[in-house]
Amino acid sequence: MKVAVERNRRIALAKLLEPRALTLPWGITSVCSAHPLVIEATLRRAVGDDQAVLLEATCNQVNQEGGYTGMTPADFRHFVERIAATVGFPAECIILGGDHLGPNPWRKFPAEEAMARAEAMIVAYVEAGFEKLHLDTSMGCAGEPASLPDALTAERAARLAHVAEDAAKRSGQKPPVYVIGTEVPPPGGATHALEKLEITRAEAVLETLRVHRTAFAAAGVEHALERVIGLVVQPGVEFGNANVVLYKPTRAEGLISALDAMPGLLFEAHSTDYQPAEELCALVDGGFGILKVGPGLTFALREALYGLDAIRQGIASEATSPSLPSVLEDVMLADRGHWSGHYGGSAEEQRLQRHFSYSDRIRYYWPDKRVHAAVERLFAALPAHIPETLISQYLGRLYPHVVAGRVAPNARDLCLAAIDDALAPYRAATAQR
Structure with a gap:
């Protein structure tokens, strides 16, 4: 099994990375x-x-309607390329992907309307040069059950693949690679306390692949199957608002054995946020060649920003502007749409979750103009050289990097270092070895 897993991972990554990666x-x-x-x-x-x-x-x-960031796929591409230019990273070495592409943003509408909007989103992503598409049609729309039968999920995924193939041909873009699956963890993490997760069964994976092959053939896009590089499954990895379920390789042995019967495919692991380096390494070794992370990185950023706000209050003799947490609290209470369906309990429990939940719904509010202005005021109020003793007090994880000279003691570099610290286990897990 180990040989098959390694071969599959290499074949799939080569399809994704070609022609960029030298090794x-x-x-x-x-x-x-x-x-x-x-x-x-x-x-x-x-x-x-x-x-x-x-x-x-x-x-x-x-998405084509702007999403919560206000960006279309083309906007996002330009946004990323501008940042790449400032740090000296070649734009041609960036692979852009679309995550959970399907009717999810419009699932409150009837299925046909939601799928029509999903098709328009797929076109926008492909025309903007996104090369990796995760097709996620697993959720029910208005009047449908929350989870759909595999055959219907595959039929809708094939419908989106057909749209993507046509869009690539029409716009002259490189044909995308795809990730499929029916047992897809919810975007952004679970909304309840987690005890033990049900791991995807090997036979369920093989059935998922079978129904997708049938659906792609019926939709006339058999050729797109050659560019399917992986499947999303549940390996026993997830995070909720207050806890994280760590990966146990022995529990996933049956699931991993399915790769023997799926030449050239890998697994894509979602919700890997907050997994330690050892667990991330075990995931990659087990054939989960793509590790997705998101909320864990903005969680680390929020920790740094709140620490910096505490430093500002420690330095200032009197407050000259509201604290960053208080601004965010006001904004989140004024616009409850991004968290109210995810956080439960008493008013005090909801307040703690708004600011400190692992699911990090606070990330939806950073683009808000009032929040952005509060962050800018925070940065402007802090000295260019923040005292090491205050970094030790409020940003302890970054203190060793500062005293060693690896990180400059200013607000912006400390925020970047906090995110980099959260990325470090992923680098260890995915590096050539």
């Missing part, structure tokens, strides 16, 4: 975020690695 990595990290500091930290870490970087936008963040 194939052991795996690749998929950074799913639209925050500029997260993108910058990711690209800064990649400078000098001689490897491609995979950046993905989710259907809720970025």
Whole structure:
């Protein structure tokens, strides 16, 4: 099984990375975020690695209607390329992907309307040069059950693949590679406390692949199957609002055995945020060649920003502007749409979750003009050289990097370092070895 897993991973990564990577990595990290500091930290870490970087936008963040960031796929591409230019990372080494592309943003509408909007989103992603598409049609729309039968999920995925193939041909873009699956973890993590996850069964994986082959053939896009590089499954990895379920390789042995019967395919692991390096390494070794991370990176950024706000209050003799947490609290209470369906319990429990949940719904509010202005005021209020003793007090994880001279003690560099610290286990897990 080990030989098959390694061969499959290499074949799939070669399809994804060709012709960029000079040497194939052991795996690749998929950074799913639209925050500029997260993108910058990711690209800064990649400078000098001689490897491609995979950046993905989710259907809720970025779509033809703007998403919660206000960006279309073309806007997102320009946004990423501008950041790449500032850090000296070659744009041609960036792979752009679309995450959970399907009817999810419009699932409150009837299925046909939601799918029509999903088709328009697929066209926008392909025309903007996105090369990796995760087709996710697993959720029910208005009047449908929350989870759909495999055959219907595959039929809708094939419908989106047909649209993508036509769009690529019409616009002269490189035909995309695809990731499929029916047992897809919810975007952004679970909404409840987690005890033990049900791991995808090997026979379920093989059935998923079978129904997709049938559906793609019926839709006239059999050729697109050659560019399917992986499947999303549940390996026993997830995070909720208050806890993280760590990967246990022995529990996933049956699932991993399915790769023996799926030549050239790998598994894509979602919700790997907050997994330690050892677990991430075990995932890649087990055939999960693509590790997706998003909320864990903005969680680390929020920790740094809140620490910096505490430093500002420690330095200032009197407050000159509201604290960053208080601004965010006001904004989140005024616009409850991004968190109210995800956080439960008492009013005090909801307040704690708004700011400190692992699912990090606070990430939806960073683009807000009031929040952006509050961050800018925070940066402007802090000295160019923040005292090491205050960094030790409020940003302890970064203190060793500062005293060693690896990180400059200013607000912006400390934020980038916090994100980089969260990315470090992924680099360890995916590097060639």
